[in-house]
Amino acid sequence: MGHRVEHVTVGRDRVARRTSPEAIIDGLSGATFLEARRRGKYLVFPLDSGEAVMVHLRMSGQLLVAEAGAAAPPHTHVTIGLDDGRQLWFVDPRTFGEVVVFDPAAVESTLPELAALGVDPIADRFERRDLVAAIGGSRGALKPLLLDQRRIAGIGNIYADEILHDARLRPDRRADSLRRSSWARLHDSTDRILRAAIRQGGSSLGDAQYVDLMGHGGSYQAEHRVYGRAGKRCATCGRGWIRRIVSGGRSTHFCGVCQR
Numbered sequence: 001m002g003h004r005v006e007h008v009t010v011g012r013d014r015v016a017r018r019t020s021p022e023a024i025i026d027g028l029s030g031a032t033f034l035e036a037r038r039r040g041k042y043l044v045f046p047l048d049s050g051e052a053v054m055v056h057l058r059m060s061g062q063l064l065v066a067e068a069g070a071a072a073p074p075h076t077h078v079t080i081g082l083d084d085g086r087q088l089w090f091v092d093p094r095t096f097g098e099v100v101v102f103d104p105a106a107v108e109s110t111l112p113e114l115a116a117l118g119v120d121p122i123a124d125r126f127e128r129r130d131l132v133a134a135i136g137g138s139r140g141a142l143k144p145l146l147l148d149q150r151r152i153a154g155i156g157n158i159y160a161d162e163i164l165h166d167a168r169l170r171p172d173r174r175a176d177s178l179r180r181s182s183w184a185r186l187h188d189s190t191d192r193i194l195r196a197a198i199r200q201g202g203s204s205l206g207d208a209q210y211v212d213l214m215g216h217g218g219s220y221q222a223e224h225r226v227y228g229r230a231g232k233r234c235a236t237c238g239r240g241w242i243r244r245i246v247s248g249g250r251s252t253h254f255c256g257v258c259q260r
Ligand SMILES: [Zn+2]
Pocket: 234, 235, 236, 237, 238, 239, 240, 255, 256, 257, 258, 259
């Protein structure tokens, strides 16, 4: 942070699909990064120009810092040269991710989904009552509610499964059927699983797409109790078998014995 952008190249228009390559180049050139923030699954970097850069990595995106002169890997769609010679690369083989330079005062029109994000369990104060307020009144199933970014920001498919397992709640359990003790467990599990995953650098699966700025993968995948373990014995209760179902189009894993 505190570094000025000296040059910018955008190699693939799709990464700039919401605006244009020129909008990224013009918005970043000469600007200084003030800080790095995360809200839900969005990375936001305020600039000294008053604008900000949003980066969403989606499924396969990586944001990497490289030393001066390093050769960019394949699928590097945005290269940002900093005043100390280092480079910031946005690499994304599948190009589902995107980069947007926007005016925070106009976020509702430019990035409506960023403006509409729900409570963030890590970035915000997150008490049990905040969890209940976000999803408690719904007749819907817990799993899709945890994934609904407008209600709670930042929980992805892997962590929704691990949180529900830790809380001993079935993914298809209706939110409005939970008692007070279940809300307490679900709140504790959300907090514990997300913080443990962050501590361990996230989950890098077989495709090794999830890495930090230095290119290092996470290790939380070794802690998964249900995600990716379909057909295996439940390590929590030792009696059930992990089942995989598709719920709301998303692969969902749970133990039918210890999750109710
Ligand atoms: Zn079990």
